[in-house]
Amino acid sequence: MFSLPLLKQSIKANWVLWAALTAVMSLLCVQFSAMKMTQGMMFEIYYGMMVVILPGVYVMVTANKLLASQVDRGSMAYVLSTPTRRGTVVATQILYLIGSLLLMFAIPTALHAAVNAGSPITYADAAAHVTHVVTAGDIVLVNLSAFVACALMGGICFMLSGIFNLSKYAIGVGGALVMFFILAGMLAMFGTMGGSSITFLKSFQYLTVTSLFDYKSILLSTTVWLPKLAAAAVGTVATLGIGSAVFCKKDLPL
Secondary structure, eight states: OOOHHHHHHHHHHHHHHHHHHHHHHHHHHHHHHHOHHHHTTIIIIIIIIIHHHHHHHHHHHHHHHHTHHHHHHTHHHHHHHSSOOHHHHHHHHHHHHHHHHHHHHHHHHHHHHHHHHHSOOEEEETTTTEEEEOOHHHHHHHHHHHHHHHHHHHHHHHHHHHHOSSHHHHHHHHHHHHHHHHHHHHHHHHTTSSOTTTGGGGGGGGGOGGGGOOHHHHHTTOSTHHHHHHHHHHHHHHHHHHHHHHHHHSOOOO
């Protein structure tokens, strides 16, 4: 059960940020996949960083606006003064958060698949001594894995938005966690680039949820990415559930 008026309100309040970040993701995706000089960096730069950083910023800001910010501003009092129940509110906001994030990934995925059909990228893994011609199926699976990992970050931020009544706490803690996850993921990535002096950075992969996005496993046709995908999905459901339960039961300053 969800509220169509509330869904429209959420779209209206967040579409500018969504459109801007989706446009940037799409442009970067097309540029990296279409230009010969950047195709070699497609997975290290775009899939290695951009598909986590940009959606991470989106879920950090949006999750806060869906619950905590409205409670803080007092607009939630108006929403709940109507026949709309708290369970309907959280269901609607989760639908918007996950649906908009899914669409944010779907557009670049379609663009990458279209460009790749005309100019396929060959992925090379020097450590595994493997080269692989990227297919449309690979692109879909890579983006699906990235989406679920980012949905977990969104779930964490939504949980905090449901727990805190003050926006500054929800976005402060959520933003700090998202930025830490992104930074730790980048440090872990640098630790895999070779050179004994930086291999210790690989340990950062155990401190971030972004390590649950494993595009290398998909491109190397191994199954390592599957349990990581499952863990991210379970974590997403759990955090969304916790945030919803707390919001529905806590006292609100209405």
